[in-house]
Amino acid sequence: MEATNNLNFLATLLPFSIVIFIIAVGVVLLNQHFQKNLYLQKLTEKKLKIQHQNELLRSSINTQEEERKRIAQDLHDELGSVLSIMRMHLILLEEQSSQNSNNMPSVVQTVRKLSETAMTSVRSISHQLMPPQLENFGLVRTLEAVINQGHNIGSLDIRLSAPDNFPQLSWHTSLGLYRIVMELISNTIRHADASIVDIQFEYHNQLLICKYEDNGKGLIKLNTQQGLGLNNIEGRVSSLNGSIGLTGSREDAGFRALIQIPLLNSL
Amino acid sequence: MTVARLIIILSHIPILATAIYAAVCFKQLTRPLRIFAYFVFMSALVQFISLFLWFGKENNMPLLHLYVPLTVLFLAWFYATILQRFIEVKIIWWTALIFLLFSIINSIFFEPLLTFNSNALTIESILIIILTLFTFIALLNDIFRQSDPGNTTSLNWINSGFFIYHSCTLVLFFFGDKITTVLSTMFNMYTWMLHSFLSIIMYTCFFISLWKRPTT
Numbered sequence: 397m398e399a400t401n402n403l404n405f406l407a408t409l410l411p412f413s414i415v416i417f418i419i420a421v422g423v424v425l426l427n428q429h430f431q432k433n434l435y436l437q438k439l440t441e442k443k444l445k446i447q448h449q450n451e452l453l454r455s456s457i458n459t460q461e462e463e464r465k466r467i468a469q470d471l472h473d474e475l476g477s478v479l480s481i482m483r484m485h486l487i488l489l490e491e492q493s494s495q496n497s498n499n500m501p502s503v504v505q506t507v508r509k510l511s512e513t514a515m516t517s518v519r520s521i522s523h524q525l526m527p528p529q530l531e532n533f534g535l536v537r538t539l540e541a542v543i544n545q546g547h548n549i550g551s552l553d554i555r556l557s558a559p560d561n562f563p564q565l566s567w568h569t570s571l572g573l574y575r576i577v578m579e580l581i582s583n584t585i586r587h588a589d590a591s592i593v594d595i596q597f598e599y600h601n602q603l604l605i606c607k608y609e610d611n612g613k614g615l616i617k618l619n620t621q622q623g624l625g626l627n628n629i630e631g632r633v634s635s636l637n638g639s640i641g642l643t644g645s646r647e648d649a650g651f652r653a654l655i656q657i658p659l660l661n662s663l
Numbered sequence: 664m665t666v667a668r669l670i671i672i673l674s675h676i677p678i679l680a681t682a683i684y685a686a687v688c689f690k691q692l693t694r695p696l697r698i699f700a701y702f703v704f705m706s707a708l709v710q711f712i713s714l715f716l717w718f719g720k721e722n723n724m725p726l727l728h729l730y731v732p733l734t735v736l737f738l739a740w741f742y743a744t745i746l747q748r749f750i751e752v753k754i755i756w757w758t759a760l761i762f763l764l765f766s767i768i769n770s771i772f773f774e775p776l777l778t779f780n781s782n783a784l785t786i787e788s789i790l791i792i793i794l795t796l797f798t799f800i801a802l803l804n805d806i807f808r809q810s811d812p813g814n815t816t817s818l819n820w821i822n823s824g825f826f827i828y829h830s831c832t833l834v835l836f837f838f839g840d841k842i843t844t845v846l847s848t849m850f851n852m853y854t855w856m857l858h859s860f861l862s863i864i865m866y867t868c869f870f871i872s873l874w875k876r877p878t879t
Contacts, residue, residue: 409842413834413857420830424823427799431819434803 454635461526461571468526471518479515486511527574535570536562536597539577552585558597563604563659572636573606573657579629580608580653588612588651606655614651615642633657667852674859675714677866682707684873693814695744696876699821702737703869709733725776731783732766735759735790738825742794745818748810749801755794762790779843784836788829795826813877820875824868828861 486508493504522528529538536558543554565573577595584590590612598605626642633640638657685692685700692700709730716723739759743752766783774780801807802819835842835858842854 409834409838409854410857413831416834417827417831417861420827423799424827427803427823428819431803438805 450634450637453631457572457632457635458568461568464525468522471525472522472528476515476518476522479511479518483508483511483515530570530574531567534562535565535573538570538574539595542578550585551591552581552593553591554581554593554595556595559599561599562597563599565604565659569604569636569657569659572632573604573655576629576632576655577606577608579625579632583625584610584612584651588614590650602659604657604659606653606657608653608655609650611650614649629653665852667849667856670856671852671859672714674862675710677863677870678707678710681866681870681873684870688873688876691878692873692876695741695814696817696873698737698741698744699869700873702734702741705733705737706730722777724778724780728766728770728776728780728783731780731787732763735762735766735787738791738794742798745811745814746794746798746801748806749804750797758790762786774840779839781836781839784839785833788833788836791825791829792833795822795829798822799826816875817872817877820868820872824865824872827868828865831861832858 486504490504490508527538527542529541533541536556539556543556581593584593588610590610592611594607594609596607596609598607630640633655636657638655640656641654643652682703685703689697689700709726713723713726713730716726736759739755743755746752746755762783765786766780769780769783770776774782798818799822802815802822808815835854842851846854
């Protein structure tokens with residue numbers, strides 16, 4: 397009788413416990429699954445948000461560059477032409493006044509020289525706004541030209557190297573990389589107190605790599621303005637769907653930047 | 664030695680392993696995990712004394728009367744720490760104090776020290792199931808994940824261990840006094856074998872939670 401009671405009791409208790417156990421494990425597993433899915437959903441949301449921000453940034457940079465291009469063209473084509481014609485007339489006036497032998501030539505000569513200075517300035521501003529070689533000769537040739545001209549570089553020794561298989565870049569990518577490299581060079585000149593800059597381009601598996609290195613002070617004494625310069629660089633890299641790594645926290649160990657731009661859709 | 668007896672003894676290995684591991688990595692633990700480690704130390708101490716009394720064929724029921732309110736107090740401290748942003752901490756502490764009072768009254772008037780304290784254990788399980796379910800909801804919350812991202816995995820394992828153990832043993836505890844008094848020694852042993860199996864699962868979850876502790 398006791399054995400029957402025992403069996404009846406266990407026959408109820410054991411299956412009931414097993415059922416509750418299965419339910420409890422099920423609740424825990426479903427909760428884990430739900431948490432994992434929620435986490436993945438958040439990651440996707442974040443990714444979409446970053447993508448949207450990058451698109452906004454790219455659109456804003458494109459608009460800015462288009463505007464710069466238009467201003468550069470207007471300056472070069474319209475103001476440059478006007479100044480050119482003005483200079484031509486001034487040369488004629490200079491010749492005529494020298495024949496009449498009055499005091500006019502020196503005044504005309506001064507005005508002519510001023511117009512030539514204005515023409516040089518217009519050309520320089522126009523080229524700074526939008527380098528004319530970039531569209532026709534590409535990024536590497538444009539950077540080479542800038543380095544060879546030596547404007548605003550001073551005693552800095554800039555070494556540039558690019559592989560033979562350097563790809564044909566879109567205008568958007570070329571311009572973006574050009575601005576990034578120029579900003580880095582500008583930072584080195586202004587803050588690093590460096591004597592050598594080494595710029596290396598590499599291209600592997602549709603990934604364009606730019607290694608920038610100087611032998612200056614590194615990143616230690618960065619102030620807000622310099623930080624903004626780096627923010628601009630990071631913004632431009634993001635707009636090209638790329639990544640940037642900066643090193644140089646050790647004093648006098650130089651500054652290094654590694655920029656990687658995927659070229660899958662940008663070519 | 665019977666298989667059932669062996670399983671009951673072996674079920675103490677995860678408890679010992681968890682307690683040793685908690686002691687080894689105690690300094691690296693975050694505040695909620697340290698509070699949890701105190702609970703593990705207390706639990707291991709009581710359960711091993713209980714095991715030795717069982718070996719010596721002594722009645723270990725008085726220890727259970729001590730273990731149940733202590734567990735509730737430690738878990739109230741633990742859950743009050745992790746749920747402080749979501750629930751008024753006073754509610755948890757008042758519930759724990761009321762339970763403590765109930766447990767004392769129950770041990771004096773209804774289920775004496777030498778008998779199985781089924782009432783206290785059942786209510787303890789119900790309270791812990793409520794807290795674990797609430798914690799599962801809290802762990803899904805963004806505020807919790809963002810403010811305490813490292814602890815989430817560990818707390819999830821601890822919570823899962825408590826939830827599985829207490830929801831399954833609720834029935835055993837509810838019928839606990841009948842199991843110990845009505846059933847024969849053999850069937851009694853089988854029932855506690857089931858309890859040992861659930862205890863192994865719970866302490867394995869605890870061990871994993873400490874293993875997956877946030878590292879700085």
